[in-house]
Amino acid sequence: MDMANAFPSGLISPHKLERLWLLARIEFKLRYYENKLGLFWALLKPVMDLIIYYVVFQVILRQNVPNFASYLFIGLIIWNFFVESTSGTIQILSTKKYLYEYSNMNKMEIYVSTLMSNTIGLFFNFVMFLIFYNFFENKSMGPSLENFWILPIFANLFILSLGLSLILSNIYILAKDINQIWQVAVSFLFFLSPIFYKLSTFLDHLPGFDYGNPMAGIIINARRVMMQHLPPDMSLLEWNFFYAIAILMLGFLLLDKFGSKAAEKL
Amino acid sequence: MQTPIAIRAENISKTFHISEDSHNTVKHRLFNLFNPPRRRQLEAVKPMSFEIGKGECIGLIGRNGCGKSTLVKLLAGVYPATTGKIETNGTTLLLQLGIGMSHELTARENIYVSSSVLGLRVKEIDAIFESIVEFAELREFVDTKIKYFSSGMAARLGFSIAVNAGADIMFLDEIFAVGDLKFQEKAEAVLESSWIRGRTVIMVSHTMSTIEKYCHRTAYLSQGNLVFLGDTTEAIRLYLRDNEQLAPPGEGSLSGPPAMFARR
Structure with a gap:
């Protein structure tokens, strides 16, 4: 496969979009409709996580973050998308x-359609968040125009996840235990992200991590635009985009170098 | 007569590196930095060059493990070639037992996914859906997952999608091996019909009668070498002679990659 094939340059044609959507839908159906609870699972997972962290950090540890349930909620759905799109795709080429293996299909389409399927899940969760925050949260500030900033922030998250997915799944061709290594890395990253900490606590104790950890910036900015009626922290957003695009480029490079070996090695 | 070229292969070869110990984890790589893995090289396809014209039907014969399937996968772009260059003009489709379909998906979903991958729009797939199901004789099992299918049923579905969705260049790797007699007749009827005209077909088979009947030219492979490419009768003669010389009477198979044993 040459470089031209690895880049998603031709992803925009209507035919390809149609195919990506078809693959994404089937992927989504496979994930959620195969079990008894169906789509309910997609919604249940973040709610269960939410309850656990709420009890631990608000009831037991008394962190006193305003609107803590919503604060957690948005952090968790972003985090879950990230984990599903990275850990969940390590074995994607297999x-x-x-x-x-029977046609010269562009492998990028496989990645993009899988992330699109995760995006459908995120969308449902996000709608739930909107309903919860705007109608059930006592001290909610309500919707604002700043909310639309969530779109570039999500694009940032998508690019970052896609890049890591490419990197991890192509390393998997050569080293199968990248799976275990990434599991450890993910739980490390989880605790180094301001998902359930009060932001000031996070910034005081882990200075620089809002820039060092790309997920931290995404979560911080998502809360600013969705819950605080603030525009995103621009320098953080720019830095995060730079980070995500650099990782995506590395991902393309690895796919180009190792991707063609997937058929015979996996 | 100058026909347009469908496939041009220049000096292509494929060598597999088979490591004898599992050297595919980070842990193992770290602990064995200075102890490189013992590797065996397997030259599955030795350097060869050829051209296949558009609309030709080429047979590919040789004994088990001679490199037929590897060559087909090289040409279809599934494996990267170790050396050389392959040029293909048009969409390609590799039809082989058990590949190209997800066992987790139903027949219906597989039809949509595969046809879409082959370049059809969803509307076009809607239009041919019925004929795919009809031809594969799987009407009752449209919404059954492939994993519950018998190998014959899965092969029928694959062939039916290929016939109806089609690609410019088709690689048919032992597709007649598992279908029942009735399906084989249908499949052969397809090869005789106008469907095949204009398409380039590379057919791997152990059934000499099929090769003899449909292939304009035939390639005979032996131990990874392209021994002969040309007149079908001559290729079959070489192949049969090879079988007689090397194998004990009655059976002629070396241990090779699992392949379909079609003896009729």
Whole structure:
């Protein structure tokens, strides 16, 4: 596969978009409709997480973050998307082999469609968040125009996750235990992200981590635009985009270098 | 007569590096930095060059493990070639037992996914959906997952999608091996019909009668070498002679990659 094939340059044609959407829908259906609870699972997971962290950090540790349930909620749905799109796709070249082993299908489409499927899940969760924050949260500030900033922030998250997904799944071709290594890295990152800490506590004790950890910036900015009627922290947003694009480029490079070996190695 | 070229292969070869110990974890790589893995090289396809014209039907014969399937995968772009260059003009489709379909998906979903990957729009797939199901004789099992299918049923579905969705260049790797007699007749009827005209077909088979009947030219491979490419009758003669010379009477298979044993 040459470089031109690895880049998603041709992803924009209506035919390809149609195919991506078809693959994403089937992927989504496979994930949620195979079990008894169906789509309910997609919604149940963040709610369960939410209850646990709420009890620990608000009831037991008394952190006193205003609107803590919503604060957690948005952090968790962003985090879950990140984990599903990275940990969940490490073996993608193996599980989706049937898509590329009989035709010269562009492997990028497999990645993009899987992340699109995760985006559908995130969308449902996000709608739940909006309903919860705007109608059930006592001290909610209500919707504002700043909310639309969530779109570039999500684009940032998508690019970052796609890049890491490419990197991890291509390393997997050569080293299978990247799976375990990434599990450890993810739980490390989880505790180094301001998901359930009060932001000031996070910034005081982990100075620089709002820039060092790309997920921290995304979560901080998402809360600013969704809950605080503030525009995103621009320098943080720019830095995060730079980070995500650099990781995506590295991902393209690895796909180009190792991706063609996937058919015979996996 | 100058026909347009469908596939041009220049000096292509494929060598597999088979490591004898599992050297595919980070841990193992770290602990064995100075102890490189013992590797065996397997030259599955030795350097060869050829051209295949558009609309030709080429047979590919040789004994088990001679490199037929590897060559087909190289040409279809599934494996990268170790050396050389392959040029293909048009969409390609590799039809082989058990590949190209997700066992987790139903027949319906597989039809949509595969046809879409082959370049059809959803509307076009809607239009041919019925004929795919009809041809594969799987009407009752449209919404059943492939993993519950018999190998014959899965092969029928794959062939039916290929026939109806089609690609410019088709690689048919032992597709007649598992279908029942009735399906084989249908499949052969397809090869005789106008469907095949204009398409380039590379057919791997152990069934000499099929090769003889449909292939304009045939390539005979032996131990990774392209021994002969040309007149089908001559290729079959070489292949049969090879079988007689090397194998004990009655059976002629070396241990090789699992392949389909079609003896009729």
